[in-house]
Amino acid sequence: MTKLNDIYRCNVCGNMVEIIKEGLGESISCCNQEMELLEERQLDVGPEKHIPIIEKDGEKIIVKMGEVPHPMEEEHYICFVELFVGDKIYRETLEVGDDPKAVFEVCADIDDVKAREYCSIHGLWHS
Secondary structure, three states, X not given: OOOOOOEEEOOOOOOEEXXXXXXXXXXXXXXXXXXXXXXXXXXXXXXXXXXXEEEEEOOEEEEEEOOOOOOOEOOEOEEEEEEEEOOEEEEEEOOOOOOOEEEXXXXXXXXXXXXXXXXXXXXXXXX
């Protein structure tokens, strides 16, 4: 069964889907094959460049990608960042050459938010 906010990726064409309403289905498919469920992680390859760091600046929440700035090159970059605030999700799409951070104009306590990001090579990471 799918779970709310799970992210699936097609390993053939690269399509990604996020579950916005849970259903009874056992799998999601694309390109005639089952899509891969991406697991959020905090360990593995390069956590210093991947674990989102959340900071508050007045009425803004800033999410930086790691203690060491993540590369934003054609072959290796952060594709998107999501900020979870209660039952709301804010998303920012990043492009090659952008700063590896996202700024969300959200009034929230830093202890009440969670962030996750997707690296084009190393997958899905969470704060």
